[in-house]
Amino acid sequence: MSTTRKHTALPKAQILIEALPWLTRHHGKTVVIKFGGNAMVDDELKAAFAQDVVFLRHAGLRPVVVHGGGPQISAQLDKHGLVSEFKAGLRVTTPEAMDVVRMVLAGQVQRELVGLLNQHGPFAVGMTGEDAHTITATKHRPRIEGELVDIGRVGEITRIDTGAIEALLDNGRIPVVSSIARSEDDGHVYNVNADTAAAALAAALGAETLMVLTDVEGLYEDWPHSDEVISRLTAGELEKLLPELSSGMVPKMEGCLHAVRNGVTTARVIDGRVQHSILLEIFTDEGIGTMVVPDAQGES
Ligand SMILES: Nc1ncnc2c1ncn2[C@@H]1O[C@H](COP(=O)(O)OP(=O)(O)O)[C@@H](O)[C@H]1O
Numbered sequence: 001m002s003t004t005r006k007h008t009a010l011p012k013a014q015i016l017i018e019a020l021p022w023l024t025r026h027h028g029k030t031v032v033i034k035f036g037g038n039a040m041v042d043d044e045l046k047a048a049f050a051q052d053v054v055f056l057r058h059a060g061l062r063p064v065v066v067h068g069g070g071p072q073i074s075a076q077l078d079k080h081g082l083v084s085e086f087k088a089g090l091r092v093t094t095p096e097a098m099d100v101v102r103m104v105l106a107g108q109v110q111r112e113l114v115g116l117l118n119q120h121g122p123f124a125v126g127m128t129g130e131d132a133h134t135i136t137a138t139k140h141r142p143r144i145e146g147e148l149v150d151i152g153r154v155g156e157i158t159r160i161d162t163g164a165i166e167a168l169l170d171n172g173r174i175p176v177v178s179s180i181a182r183s184e185d186d187g188h189v190y191n192v193n194a195d196t197a198a199a200a201l202a203a204a205l206g207a208e209t210l211m212v213l214t215d216v217e218g219l220y221e222d223w224p225h226s227d228e229v230i231s232r233l234t235a236g237e238l239e240k241l242l243p244e245l246s247s248g249m250v251p252k253m254e255g256c257l258h259a260v261r262n263g264v265t266t267a268r269v270i271d272g273r274v275q276h277s278i279l280l281e282i283f284t285d286e287g288i289g290t291m292v293v294p295d296a297q298g299e300s
């Protein structure tokens with residue numbers, strides 16, 4: 001009897017032991033996890049996401065969650081008879097749409113994630129970028145085909161104040177941040193793409209890792225014609241690729257570039273539809289998805 005128990009226990013112990021070098025390496029490090037609206041596919045996945053994040057916290061990392069909610073916003077706008085239009089990968093946000101964006105992100109998606117995380121203990125605290133001046137923005141005017149375009153209440157981040165997030169982390173909490181910014185100059189609130197917000201926070205926090213969970217395996221080399229995932233690329237290689245990217249991948253990969261060019265050690269885009277993808281990525285050698293690393297010294 002005891003012999004059998006010993007044998008069956010071994011593989012489980014081995015899994016734990018394999019995690020040891022990763023536990024040592026990541027201990028005390030900040031990791032910013034962006035949970036995309038498209039990756040929030042079902043309740044099981046969302047529950048597994050919450051387990052993973054709480055696991056990181058217990059393993060001695062400092063996780064910060066930044067969530068999206070693009071599809072959820074579009075569904076709610078639709079119910080209000082408002083159309084969803086995107087330009088340069090960003091939602092054209094009228095003042096009426098902004099009310100819906102804020103309601104869905106801060107009142108619905110963030111509340112759900114906070115609730116799921118807090119099933120495991122008193123950890124998650126929800127906030128938006130407006131709180132404690134965490135994210136300040138000015139009106140963003142993207143350039144499309146050479147022309148400056150007005151896309152409404154979309155913010156370009158001008159400043160990050162990490163004070164509130166750091167205080168929560170120091171207190172053992174898990175901040176859950178909605179990508180809404182306070183205005184620097186006109187008293188409005190602004191809609192910020194969640195990838196952009198996550199990347200800016202990762203850089204300002206001096207995070208070790210930015211992890212972006214989405215609904216594809218990673219960055220495809222020749223999307224939509226092939227599903228060959230680029231597993232690793234340097235900042236310089238990514239910079240050259242950026243003009244060829246489209247739709248949702250633009251803010252995601254621009255964010256990864258910004259993060260690694262501003263002190264973050266690695267930025268990863270991984271498949272949020274795979275259960276426990278965060279744990280696999282952080283604690284095993286099986287790197288999944290796309291990893292962006294800073295340029296080697298002397299390279300740009
Ligand atoms: N090169 C590419 N590789 C992978 N996905 C791409 C690429 N270019 C565009 N996409 C699109 O980007 C989408 C992910 O971005 P987005 O819809 O904004 O997701 P999220 O809600 O996770 O932020 C993918 O589902 C895919 O349709």
Ligand SMILES: CC(=O)N[C@@H](CCC(=O)OP(=O)(O)O)C(=O)O
Pocket residue numbers: 035036037038067068069070071073089090091101154155179191192193194195
């Ligand atoms: C300006 C802008 O486009 N904001 C996004 C904010 C939410 C988001 O980024 O959600 P995902 O990560 O799920 O795409 C939007 O309104 O859809």
